[in-house]
Amino acid sequence: MPEKNTIKQKEKNLNLPNILAAFRILLAPLMLWFMVDQSNPIFDGWHPSWFDYFAGLIFVIASVTDFFDGYIARSWNQMTKLGSILDPLADKMLVLAGFIGLLAMDRVSAFAIFLILSREFFITGLRVVAVSEGKSVASTMAGKIKTVVQMIAIGFLIMNWPYASELLWFAVFLTLYSGYEYIRDYLK
Structure with a gap:
């Protein structure tokens, strides 16, 4: 069986x-x-x-x-x-x-990438801890929007289009904000 x-x-x-x-x-x-x-x-x-x-x-x-x-x-x-x-x-x-x-x-600020990747690693670790405690840390709407904006920013940066850098910094803001939401939800 x-x-x-x-x-x-x-x-x-x-x-x-x-x-x-x-x-x-x-x-x-x-x-x-x-x-x-x-x-x-x-x-x-x-x-x-x-x-x-x-x-x-x-x-x-x-x-x-x-x-x-x-x-x-x-x-x-x-x-x-x-x-x-x-x-x-x-x-x-x-x-x-x-x-x-x-x-x-x-084509990109190393500091912006550091902030984004630090958040990603931290939230991944937080999810592992949450799962080990039997908690669920579901994706938030801000997290989904963050992913879309990051992908649009990457596309603009690859193509070297205008406003790509500004779009990246907006993605950094959304990335940090969605990280805050994950932490807040985990602590509840």
């Missing part, structure tokens, strides 16, 4: 939302590669703007999969424990790859 349950669990985990999250995990290092390895001989003859376009395209594709994996999981009732791990991991890997690439390209 345990083998049958294991097979059913594997089949349940092999669903479209989890496949999209896993795909996003694979796209993160590919995007980073276009951002930081422009001197690779493979790219001889490429115009410098192509790197921005390819990294930007990969980022948009990955961001769209982020929307659809959550939407499909909720709509089709395909939420799994694996998905609850893969989705935030994929988000964090994509954002981390974007910020590391942007730092390497000298």
Whole structure:
């Protein structure tokens, strides 16, 4: 009987939302590669703007999969424990790859990235503690908006568009505010 349950669990985990999250995990290092390895001989003859376009395209594709994996999981009732791990991991890997690439390209403030990543690590640790205490620290609306604004800021920064830096600092503000909400909810 345990083998049958294991097979059913594997089949349940092999669903479209989890496949999209896993795909996003694979796209993160590919995007980073276009951002930081422009001197690779493979790219001889490429115009410098192509790197921005390819990294930007990969980022948009990955961001769209982020929307659809959550939407499909909720709509089709395909939420799994694996998905609850893969989705935030994929988000964090994509954002981390974007910020590391942007730092390497000298398009972003290291202090802004430090604040964002410090909050992300702290809240991840807080969630681990909460789970170990049997508490649930659910995502807040501010946390979801923070993720969207971070992704838009990363896209603007990759493409080197106007107001990208201002958008990043707005993302920093939302990141810190949503971190405050998590802490407040945990302490209640």
